[in-house]
Amino acid sequence: xxxxxxxxxxxxxxxxSQAEGAPAILYIDLQLxxxxxxxxAFTELRNRGIKVRRPDRTVATVDHSIPTYDRSLxxxxxxxxxxxxxxxxxxxxxxxxxxxxxxxxQGIVHVIGPELGLTQPGMTIxxxxxxxxxxGAFGTLAFGIGTSEVAMVLATQTLLQRKPxxxxxxxxxxxxxxxxxxxxxxxxxxxxxxxxxxxxAVEYSGSAIRAQTMEGRMTICNMxxxxxxxxxxxxxxxxxxxxxxxxxxxxxxxxxxxxxxRWKQLPTDDGAQYDAIVELDANALEPMITYxxxxxxxxxxxxxxxxxxALGDVHQKxxxxxxxxxxxxxxxxxxxxHPVNVVFIGSCTNSRxxxxxxxxxxMKGKRVAENVRVLVVPGSQQVKRQAEQxxxxxxxxxxxxxxREAGCSMCIAMNSDQLExxxxxxSTSNRNxxxxxxxxxxTFLASPMTAVATAIHGVVTDPRSILS
Amino acid sequence: MEPIKKFTGKTIHLPHTxxxxxxxxxxxxxxxxxxxxxxxxxxxxxxxxxxxxPNPEFLLNKPHAQxxxxxxxxxxxxxxxxxxxxxxxxxxxxxxAIVSTQFADIxxxxxxxxxxxxxxxxxxxxxxxxxxxxEDPDLQLEVDLETQTLTLPDGRRVEFPIDxxxxxxxxxxxxxxxxxxxxxxxxxxxxRKNKK
Numbered sequence: 001x002x003x004x005x006x007x008x009x010x011x012x013x014x015x016x017s018q019a020e021g022a023p024a025i026l027y028i029d030l031q032l033x034x035x036x037x038x039x040x041a042f043t044e045l046r047n048r049g050i051k052v053r054r055p056d057r058t059v060a061t062v063d064h065s066i067p068t069y070d071r072s073l074x075x076x077x078x079x080x081x082x083x084x085x086x087x088x089x090x091x092x093x094x095x096x097x098x099x100x101x102x103x104x105x106q107g108i109v110h111v112i113g114p115e116l117g118l119t120q121p122g123m124t125i126x127x128x129x130x131x132x133x134x135x136g137a138f139g140t141l142a143f144g145i146g147t148s149e150v151a152m153v154l155a156t157q158t159l160l161q162r163k164p165x166x167x168x169x170x171x172x173x174x175x176x177x178x179x180x181x182x183x184x185x186x187x188x189x190x191x192x193x194x195x196x197x198x199x200x201a202v203e204y205s206g207s208a209i210r211a212q213t214m215e216g217r218m219t220i221c222n223m224x225x226x227x228x229x230x231x232x233x234x235x236x237x238x239x240x241x242x243x244x245x246x247x248x249x250x251x252x253x254x255x256x257x258x259x260x261x262r263w264k265q266l267p268t269d270d271g272a273q274y275d276a277i278v279e280l281d282a283n284a285l286e287p288m289i290t291y292x293x294x295x296x297x298x299x300x301x302x303x304x305x306x307x308x309x310a311l312g313d314v315h316q317k318x319x320x321x322x323x324x325x326x327x328x329x330x331x332x333x334x335x336x337x338h339p340v341n342v343v344f345i346g347s348c349t350n351s352r353x354x355x356x357x358x359x360x361x362x363m364k365g366k367r368v369a370e371n372v373r374v375l376v377v378p379g380s381q382q383v384k385r386q387a388e389q390x391x392x393x394x395x396x397x398x399x400x401x402x403x404r405e406a407g408c409s410m411c412i413a414m415n416s417d418q419l420e421x422x423x424x425x426x427s428t429s430n431r432n433x434x435x436x437x438x439x440x441x442x443t444f445l446a447s448p449m450t451a452v453a454t455a456i457h458g459v460v461t462d463p464r465s466i467l468s
Numbered sequence: 469m470e471p472i473k474k475f476t477g478k479t480i481h482l483p484h485t486x487x488x489x490x491x492x493x494x495x496x497x498x499x500x501x502x503x504x505x506x507x508x509x510x511x512x513x514x515x516x517x518x519x520x521x522p523n524p525e526f527l528l529n530k531p532h533a534q535x536x537x538x539x540x541x542x543x544x545x546x547x548x549x550x551x552x553x554x555x556x557x558x559x560x561x562x563x564x565a566i567v568s569t570q571f572a573d574i575x576x577x578x579x580x581x582x583x584x585x586x587x588x589x590x591x592x593x594x595x596x597x598x599x600x601x602x603e604d605p606d607l608q609l610e611v612d613l614e615t616q617t618l619t620l621p622d623g624r625r626v627e628f629p630i631d632x633x634x635x636x637x638x639x640x641x642x643x644x645x646x647x648x649x650x651x652x653x654x655x656x657x658x659x660r661k662n663k664k
Contacts, residue, residue, distance in 0.1 A: 016658040017651065022633045025651055027658055037551065039501035044645065053655075065499055079499035086501050130550040130574060146552035146578035148644070156648040158655055162631070164573075194486050195544040198573060228547065230573050294486050294547070315485045315542060322484065412495045421518060433490040433548060435513045 003269035006235050007166050007201045010141040010266070014124045016158055023160040029123040031153045032109045033060040033096065035087040036414070037128030041151035042090040052094040053157045059118060060091050060098040063108045065414045068377050068404040071102060080415065094154070107380020107406045110134040110348040114218065115382055117247025121236035121263040126153055131348045131430065133224040136233035137217035138240055139266050141201065143230040165275035167200040167229065171208040173282030178464035180358070181216030182350060182428065182447035184208065185223040186288035188280055190298040197229030200276065203268065204234050208282035214243040215354030222349045223430050226295035235267035287463055289335055290432050290445040292323035297432070299335075301450065301462050307331035326434055327442050328422075335444065335460045342425040343374045343455040344437070345401075345448055347411035350428035351379030353386050355448045360392040362452040362466065363399045369458025374401035375417060377409040401455065413438045426454040469583045471641035475564060476610040477537030481601035482527050487541060488548035489575060493557040495549075506553055507560020528561065532605035537564045540597045544568075546575025555579045565611050567618070569594045580634050581644060585611065587618060587628045596620075613639055 004012070016025040038060075045052070052058055065080040067073075075081040084101060091098035099106040105116065110131055113119040119135045125142035126132060128150045135142035149159055171184055189196075202224050209217065217234050224232025234240075241260055244250045251259045286300035297320070299305070308320040308331065324331060329338075345351070345359050356378060368374045376396045378384040384406055387393055393403045410417040411429035419425050419441025428451050429436075432443035446454070449463035456466065497509045515526050522529045539558070545568045546554060555578050558566070565585040579586045589597070600620065601607050610619040613635060618626045630638075637644060658664070 013662075017654045021631075023631075025648065025654065027655070027662075027664065029664070036498050040503055040552075043502065048645075050649070064495075077499075083499050083501060128550060128552075130548065144550035144574055146550055146574060146581065148552060148578065148581040152645050152648050155645060156651065156655060157659075158648055158651070160633075160644060160648065194547055195570060195572070198544070198570065225548075228544070228572060294488065296486075315483065318483070319485045414495050414498065431488075431490070431548060433488045435494055436490050439494070439513055440518070 003272040005166055005268045005272045005274060006139060006203055006233055006266055007141060008272070010122055010124065011163060013122070014141070023162045025158045026124060026161040027158055028126050028153050029057060030118060030125045031058045031150070032113055032125065032127040032132070033058060033150070034064055034109050034127070034129065035062045035083045036064040037147050038090065038150055039083065039086050040147050041154060042094065044151040045094070045154055050155045052096060052154045055095045057157060058096045058154065060087060060096050061106055061109055061112055062087055062101055064408045064412060066101055066407045067415045068407045068409045068417055071405055077415065104381050104385070107382065108348045108351065108408055110222065111352060111379030111383065114138065114214070115247070115380055117244055117250035120244060120250065120259070121240060122266055126159065130225040131222050133230065133232045134218050134222040134348055136221040136224065136231055137214060138244070139233060139236035139263065141231055141233065144225060164201045164230065165199055167197060167202045167276040167278065168274040169202055169204045169278045169280065171204065171206040171280045171282050173208055174211070175208060175282050175285060178449060178467050179285050179287055180447045180449060181212050181219040183285055183288045184280065184282065185220045186290065186295065186298045186445065187285050188278070189223065189227045189296050190288065191280065192227050192278060194226060194294045194296040195228045197224060197227040200229050201231040201233065202229040203274070204232060209234055210237065213354055214239060215352045218352065219349055223295065226430055236263050287447060287450050289450060289460065291327065291329055291335060292320065293326055293432055293434050295430065295432060295445060297323060298445070301336065301460070302334070304334050305329050305331050336462060338460045339424065339458060340372060340426050340444070340454055340460065341423040342419055343372060343451050344377070344410040344425055344427040344429060345451050346375065346377030346379065346409050347429035348379065348408070349430045350448050351377060351383065353383050355428070356383065356387050356392050357390070359448040359452045360395040362449055362463065363401070363456070364395050366399055366456045368400035368455045372455055372458045374455045375404060375410060376401050377404045378406050380406045410437050412436070426451050426460060469641045469643060472564070472583055472585060472613050472638045474610070474612045474614065475537070476608055477564060478535050479538040479540060479601060479607040479609045480527060480533045480536040481540040481598050483542050483598050485542040486544045486547055489546055489551050489554040490548055492546065492554040493551065498551060498553055503556045505560065506557035507562070510557035510561045535562065537562055538567065538609050538611070539563050540567045540594070540601055542568065544570050544572060547572040550574045552578045552582070555582045555584045559584050567594070567597060580638070583638060585613065585638065587611070589618070589626060589628055593626050
């Protein structure tokens with residue numbers, strides 16, 4: 001039998017049919033639904049009198065537009081409140097399980113899927129959200145879709161898909177102290193660019209990937225889309241099985257044993273071919289930070305902001321010039337020591353318990369710099385409770401940070417967690433686009449460690465400087 | 469979806485590379501629960517200042533841009549978020565086709581499903597189109613989906629690629645959801661065989 005990649009094995013197992021010249025009809029094992037990209041899809045179903053084909057393979061929550069203030073307070077934003085009500089009505093009318101605002105299992109869709117054990121190796125998973133690639137950390141084929149496609153999956157549990165190409169990103173070596181999964185993915189995107197993975201499903205492999213916890217792996221797969229790849233995946237192994245075992249929706253008993261035996265067949269066969277290969281040396285990585293308005297505009301934290309005049313391509317030159325103008329930064333200067341107004345620790349990239357432990361460990365016994373607002377937003381209510389049991393909330397609060405309720409928060413700034421025009425923020429989220437964290441706001445993307453080091457000093461700080 | 473065959477339209481250009489969907493429609497306008505009216509907020513943060521006044525420098529506020537149906541955009545247009553509100557907003561303004569050297573995957577899919585035609589051209593043609601749009605504010609291009617050609621004012625014809633399935637769907641206004649609904653037999657069989 002021809003050796004196959006992890007991607008090909010999952011793809012082949014989910015093709016319902018493939019007509020000549022047409023895209024494959026791909027079966028979807030799980031659709032996650034949230035309030036922002038689903039209302040028009042449910043309207044489409046209503047207009048056509050169609051039911052949700054598999055409510056048992058559909059799970060909803062609310063995360064994007066909900067406020068992260070006290071859950072007992074009413075929602076002040078009427079539009080957001082209406083959007084939530086419509087989500088609840090759709091879940092009720094179409095018989096879909098939902099973790100609503102008051103649920104103790106509510107959270108960011110890409111945090112709760114894995115946390116509840118809904119995300120399992122070998123699955124195809126979609127959601128109307130580009131960071132669905134997160135779930136690929138479990139050896140799933142998971143990707144973001146638009147609202148028309150949300151409706152298609154609700155109605156038929158399938159999608160029309162063209163087979164993407166495959167790319168293998170090999171990360172060998174050992175990360176230095178202070179360098180994390182976030183730095184791996186930021187370094188990769190800086191290397192291949194925001195369009196480098198377009199048309200590809202990426203598989204991450206190598207010793208530096210194997211050494212990551214599931215949280216670290218999710219951080220890496222999460223930002224695959226920022227390199228243009230819809231899907232990022234990592235072969236399941238003991239780390240994966242140990243994470244999934246015992247979770248609410250994970251198989252049990254004999255079913256668990258059978259599932260693990262199946263999952264062990266998923267890793268890429270020896271000799272399987274990829275369409276592209278990219279290598280990254282983990283030993284050489286430093287903490288990364290972005291300076292511009294796309295996640296590819298990143299540098300090692302000790303490096304200097306690049307000069308547009310040094311670029312050859314006229315469009316790249318113009319893009320960098322525009323970004324530096326928006327960010328009000330000078331080429332040739334280091335970002336170290338640059339003042340910030342806000343530090344945001346959260347988002348589907350870095351809001352899991354492992355991220356919060358890492359951040360709290362650096363924050364412990366320190367104070368947030370004066371005039372810096374620090375928001376810590378756990379990815380789910382379960383993460384929040386776990387952190388509180390471990391006393392992490394106390395560490396953050398005593399340091400002067402805000403400890404908030406779960407949601408997407410300042411990663412997308414659809415609620416009241418927003419930067420003011422001109423403000424600088426070191427953020428553990430995934431996008432530094434213009435206005436992403438609030439109109440006129442300026443984002444430096446970095447790891448939770450860099451975020452905390454910066455929060456303490458009030459200026460962009462190399463996390464290694466406070467570790468030693 | 470309305471079938472698309474052939475149309476001629478006023479063409480304007482936005483040469484920035486890597487235009488993300490947060491620029492096409494900022495997230496705070498995603499609290500809608502229908503698709504209507506999004507043309508008014510397309511490129512909102514580039515189009516309006518902090519007080520909501522139109523920025524006269526921005527392309528879509530210029531007199532020649534009014535009534536435009538074709539946008540020549542920079543490389544990797546539509547990157548970032550999966551929001552289908554991006555093509556809805558572009559269509560709301562009146563665009564029927566976007567021309568670039570490359571589109572982000574999800575944006576491309578979303579556009580095709582709404583009849584907003586993503587046209588990929590090579591770098592040389594792209595540069596030429598950008599130059600033409602600078603020289604002639606009233607540039608008109610003809611798009612013929614049947615023959616997959618873009619006709620420039622000087623009569624030069626440029627072919628563009630599109631997969632046969634998408635082309636068929638666009639030409640005939642095929643509804644993909646309806647198409648999938650007709651595959652129920654195959655889906656049921658797959659579920660039975662695979663114990664799904």
